[in-house]
Amino acid sequence: MERPYIICHMLTSLDGKIIGDYLKEERAAYFTDEYEKIHGRYGCKAWMCGRITMEEHFTFGHQLDLKEDNIPTIPRTDYVANKDAKSYVIAVDPSGKLGWTENSIAPWNEDRSEDHIIEVLTEQVSDAYLAHLKNIGISYIFVGKERLNFTVVVEKLKKLFSIEELMLEGGGFLNGSFLNEGLIDELSLILVPIADCASNSVTLFETSSFLTNQHPVNFFLKEVEKLDDGGLWLKYVTKRD
Numbered sequence: 001m002e003r004p005y006i007i008c009h010m011l012t013s014l015d016g017k018i019i020g021d022y023l024k025e026e027r028a029a030y031f032t033d034e035y036e037k038i039h040g041r042y043g044c045k046a047w048m049c050g051r052i053t054m055e056e057h058f059t060f061g062h063q064l065d066l067k068e069d070n071i072p073t074i075p076r077t078d079y080v081a082n083k084d085a086k087s088y089v090i091a092v093d094p095s096g097k098l099g100w101t102e103n104s105i106a107p108w109n110e111d112r113s114e115d116h117i118i119e120v121l122t123e124q125v126s127d128a129y130l131a132h133l134k135n136i137g138i139s140y141i142f143v144g145k146e147r148l149n150f151t152v153v154v155e156k157l158k159k160l161f162s163i164e165e166l167m168l169e170g171g172g173f174l175n176g177s178f179l180n181e182g183l184i185d186e187l188s189l190i191l192v193p194i195a196d197c198a199s200n201s202v203t204l205f206e207t208s209s210f211l212t213n214q215h216p217v218n219f220f221l222k223e224v225e226k227l228d229d230g231g232l233w234l235k236y237v238t239k240r241d
Helices: 028-042 051-059 127-136 150-161 172-180
Strands: 005-012 046-050 088-092 116-121 139-142 165-168 186-191 220-226 232-237
Touching: 005 028, 005 172, 028 165, 028 186, 046 051, 046 172, 051 088, 088 150, 116 150, 127 139, 139 150, 165 172
Parallel strands: 005 165, 005 186, 046 088, 046 165, 088 116, 116 139
Antiparallel strands: 186 232, 220 232
16 A cells, blocks of 8 residues: 555643643643644654644634535546645545635644645535635545545545655544554654543544444554653554564
8 A cells, every 4th residue: 555654643631632621721831832843843744634623723613605506516536736735734524614715724823834735525525615625726635425534545645745754633533543444653642741530532542433343553662752841752653663
């Protein structure tokens, strides 16, 4: 299989939560800053997040007012708006809900560069949404009629956009899907020395109920780096060197 090398880069509480009230603690700010610095240190050409993460941090819940009238049927084929971008952000958005207004992560976000946006869609997306993406110059790929096949996703990212390394950055169900398909090569984990204690918070790897071939996955410690104020940066691989 021709695909990128995939690094799952995440930040969690001591009890494995990737979201929760612990992130509102003043002490947590240092670790979120370190997370972004380490993201930059890897120097990956592309990074990926799920719809909820993108909506919270990058489109801020913006809703598009799309008109379905007089929109011609658009073929469900991949659309490459920019195959020579310096860097890419991949948004996993099966039904086409993210309210993008431009084709890159804008320079107003001080932690991310102007990464060209690639939408990962199913064939359930509306013609109006596809027309909007084309109009503003966002690339998109199709990887299923109703459910996503992430093996196909990463194969297409390498073939169409020459992406050799991909940083996977949540949420938990997206991470779990990649892990379940054997698509994570390395785990970069910032461990925040705070326990969240909320039983309903999403953890590092979550699994959807419709997946039947779930199985434990072994990780092997590669490196440990102490951070200030009791935190750790842990690096694991899924295959022994």
